[in-house]
Amino acid sequence: MSEQSLGGGGADGRRSLVARLNAGLRSLPPAYGVVGVLLLLMPLLANDFFLFQIFGWAFILGMIALSLMFLAGYGGMVSLAQMSIAALAGYMVAILGDSGATAISLGWPWWLYVPVAILVAAAFATFIGALAVRTEGIYTIMITLAFAAAFFYFTRQNYTIFNGYSGFSNVVPPRLFGVNWRSPVAFYYLSLGCAVLSYFAVVYVSRAPFGLALQGIRDNPRRMAALGFNVVAHRVAAYTFAAVIASVGGILLVWQNAQISPGTAGLPAVIDILVIAIVGGLVRPIGPFIGAFIYVLLRTFSPDVLEALALPGDRFKLIIGLGFLVVVYWSPDGVLGLWERWRSRRRRRRDPLMDRGSEP
Amino acid sequence: MNDIIRRNPGWTVAIALLAAAVVWLIVAPWSAGMEATFGRKQIFLNALFNGITLGALYFLVASGFTLIFGLMKNVNLAHGSLYLLGGYLGFEISEATGSWLFSFVVVFIAVAMLGVVLQYTVFRRMEGEDLRQTLVTIGISIVLADIMLWLWGGPSYQILTPDWLRGPVDLPLIAAVRDSGEVIYLRYPAVRIAILVASIALGVLMWLALNRTRIGMLIRAGVDDREMLAASGVRVQIIFMVVFAFGAGLAGIAGIVGGTFQSVVAGEDMRFLLASLVVVIVGGMGSILGAALGAVLIGLAEQLGSVYAPTYSVVFTFLIMALVLAFRPQGLMGR
């Protein structure tokens, strides 16, 4: 997204929303337009499996990883608790709505349980944030990892609310407007819509006072305090904001799988979100989605590729781990970082006089 | 210490009273009324000792972690993998040679060497880049975990206690009093007592080495100011390598201990990494005493919790961690 200066473009600040949206869309690089059209028309090109399992899953994982990217990229806080927050929202949908565990599920209507699920997950995230932000850097990773583990163990051992080891099955989206939202095409558009909304929300907020302040706190918390900002409050609020995005991802996840269990937020899944965010790149909001696509494709197809090469198919975890290692060792900015560096190198080769530094 | 006591007289009295009550609970025989409310004293004592010895195991793993991170500011999230590798190797070697003690030696050396490799390829290259170190070590732990899964599969392995440590030992604590007036003393597995004693000895030695020897002083000084240390002619890197190797080796032999107490199985790497994290968060980074305190606290919480409140024993551990984070974020013994 091109860097919009504060105050937006145009002469009159009181333009209509539509006019401003138009200007915003026009300022997008053309690549986005192409990708956007492709995504909108994808159901004509891809089969059901691709729409539901590949794209759907990638959008969901992308959203959860986006919440991590928001905290890490803009806030400087790497939180490993995002998957757990997403899972909590998913659990709440199962517990407050309908599921196979009729003894526990309350059967609330969707317009009640969806916002409540998001609220509960956001409250949990605020709690974690309040405890995690008073320490620096690496401690945040450790503390959030510990909370993620606590959540996993708790959901596995608690039977009254979380139904323990088995979790909840038969959790499906409500039938709105006569549409089965779990059918491949419908789910594709649902998850695409949510992903696009969350992406643009993050981009927009990053230049709003809240987002700017967060970046200031990332770069120089002492200076921000000396400018009048309550650094701790901002960081905690960032956790709350990120939780909303993660929650939506979690709700879509439970609907996609039609079930949720402790393993959904188990440690492997928690680490996978980190891998996705890092591989994609923490600098721009599109990174998590790129990372999610790479992950989903690897995860789905590497067993087959491995077996075609006469290697044991179970070792795809090894492939992902090695790939992650390679990326972190040689390109800490992830795939996006590689892309940026390649682009700037090409630009420089073309016209050394016109070289300008890459955008932040 | 005296400072703390002088500044918080109320807390000191409360803690002293609590400690006295606990000691009395342990040493004195329980009346019938007490047994009715708290359950049998034998169960309590068993849970207590299980907790303390589990704490000893956690201390072995966590002390290596706190040394490496607290002292050297190197984040090694592959620490759990070192533990698990030590367990698997320990199993193989004790099976092959029939000697439990010999496996300690071999595993310590092997895992220490792996630690040196890690230190050289990862931590030296990424000096000061905390996040990157973390991510690389996470990647390494993923790769190592999968390789170990490949080699040893999913089943759990039990390292056999050597003959000379097998069986129970009588402890001078009253477990129960029969109606006839005969006193029954607590019988507890010898191997666990042995590990407890060894861990305490090791902890004391480490503390002394760090705080009372010249090398320890050098290490601590080197952490605060590397340039000064290098300028004074001491080989900084070699010292750090030695410390890292030692910490890694500790994790490895902790794997053997864990494999004897419990078992070696895939997934233990994560479990013990988490335990190290929680112990260090609770006890405070870089403090041997803190690691000991945190380990015992967590071990007790886990064991007593699993006996008296089985559904929520896990919660106790994380509750302690949350409380420490809320009221003393630097850890109980942290600075």
Next chain:
Amino acid sequence: MSTLETRSLPPRSVSERLAAAGTANALELRGVTKRFGALAALVDVTITVKPGERRAVLGSNGAGKTTLFNCVTGDFLPTSGTIRLFGEDVTNFPPHERIRRGLRRTYQISLLFKGLSVIDNVYLACRGVSRGRFSLIRPRKGDPLLQSARELIEAVHLNDSAATRVSELSYGQQRQLEIALALAGAPRFVLFDEPAAGLSPKERAELVEILTNLPGHIGYIIIEHDMDVALRVAESVSMMHNGRIFKEGLPSEIENDPEVQELYLGGGGHG
């Protein structure tokens, strides 16, 4: 520079401030001591600055001047003593609470947001002391805070570089930006920490102009090694040595005081 007076969203109305300005001291330190282990960086420091007063705190390196500033802003908690800001006891307040009561500070080494543009930096400073810090809505073109930010940039002669990233500014421009940040919102009292450090003579003259032309109700303390700048922008001077205030007076008195000359001016002293 009258634009600086009509700052948007002050914590209290201008008339209230002017009224209060007459009643309480702007800054009052009583017996402030700060120890770092065995090292006493500040010893029993008592300073009183009236509203609108311009004071210079001078002393050799290690005298404790920056530690003094750090205690006043709240970066450190004093080991003992009290700090009052406009009559309010702020000894235990976190930094952001003090800033919201009108205190501001510049740093010896510029603490700027290198990755953001000049206008972003100043906008953040304006935001920090007004409402809407958590706002999720981007500011529109006519946003009053944006206006204030632009006026502030004009006041420190950085108009042409408003959209430039701070990392691309010259050293002198960064120092000017540092001052702009301190003047955001409705400052009542500013701490300038060696603002002239590293500036060319022309830039120093500009700095003196900016400082002397500040509105009368804004008081400040300036730490400076450049005696020229310090004595020209201050109406009173406090001399520090080894963590204590050992002399206070008018600039002319201090300049000619033999003790001061021996310890600091002539002797080229060390801490």
